[in-house]
Amino acid sequence: MKKHNYSAGPCILPQEVFEKSAQAILNFNDSGLSILEISHRSKDFVAVMEEARALVLELLGLQGKGYQALFLQGGASMEFLRVPYNLLRDGGKASYLDTGTWAAGAIKEAKAFGETIVVASSKEDKYNHIPKHYAIPADADYFHCTSNNTIYGTQIKEFPETKIPVVCDMSSDIFSRQLDFSKFDLIYAGAQKNMGPAGVTLVVVKEAILGKTGRNIPNILNYQQHIEKESMYNTPAVFAVYTSLLTLQWLKRQGGIPAIEKINEAKAQLLYAEIDRNPLFNGTAVTEDRSNMNATFLLKDETQAQAFDQYWKEAGISGLTGHRSVGGYRASMYNALPLESVQVLVDVMKEFEKTNA
Ligand code: PMP
Secondary structure, X not given: OOOEEOOOOXXXXXXXXXXXXXXXXXXXXXOOOOHHHOOOOOHHHHHHHHHHHHHHHHHHOOOOOOEEEEEEOOXXXXXXXXXXXXXXXXXXXXXXXXXXXXXXXXXXXXXXXXXXXXXXXXHHHOOOOOXXXXXXXXXXXXXXEEOEEOOOOEEOOOOOOOOOOEEEXXXXXXXXXXXXXXXXXXXXEEOOOOOOOOOOEEEEEEHHHOOOOOOOOOHHHOHHHXXXXXXXXXXXXXXXXXXXXXXXXXXXXXXXXXXXXXXXXXXXXXXXXXXXXXXOEEEOOOHHHEOOOEEEEEEOOHHHHHHXXXXXXXXXXXXXXXXXXXXXXXXXXXXXXXXXXXXXXXXXXXXXXXXXX
């Protein structure tokens, strides 16, 4: 039986995406060939890449606005490095908001390239909130933030206004909510949450911000090279790109981001209401900054952990354990997780209360 999969990533994808991608491994487009054995330069795959790149811009409302979508490799972690390489001028400075482990990872890489200012950090509060009311230096080359903090369960609801280019790691909430994406100059996201399988990273970049560093950038790290080569500078992650396309097509059929956002809000409200009501649990993130993607919570009495774990596992729930660095529980409610799965978890929490309060 299919599990209720709360895994933080790689994570649940729509069932029809699993089925169609499995079919493409056996016989892609009725070609008599597997998608795994054809050239990335074949007509059929070039069409996949073109459609995927266009659909990303369409879903984000960025078509015709000077943006390019790229499907690269190396994970979001590679973009921690590629961003300063491409945007931080020789002798310039970068500014970062520190909201969690991944933001800190991005900061660490930028420091290797030049002056890196951390405009604010919630580290001292175990990253339980998003810092606000900070100043972004007007002379920095860019401002970098992480829209959703996968490990700590916080999410930026309002992005700061600034005239300098804004870079955002949207790995764990891209395509989940409506934003004015044109306010961002570079967005990146590892595919393995809302977009597809691990192995490919989406980069959406406004072309006008590139080529200003005065630095000699190796081709594989150079966004302009990838744009020129239409995201085929080197062999792309063919299967991951195809499966991402299937997920993007699925999202479009659901009604795109506006439709999925409503469902995501309903799922988050249902679960947070139970976390707040149930006397056995505590949420870990400050209420106003709670993530609609990853809900983090703790048992007030940790000695009940073994019993609770047994309850949810017996209900067919998988992947509810918190990140190894913070413990507790994390319910990741990405786009493909149905509302019914959240109801199952809420019922388990209620049932557990009856016997353990
Ligand atoms: N940023 C965020 C917000 C993430 O959640 C993750 C991974 N979960 C990463 C970056 C790192 O991504 P990758 O493993 O693809 O390098």
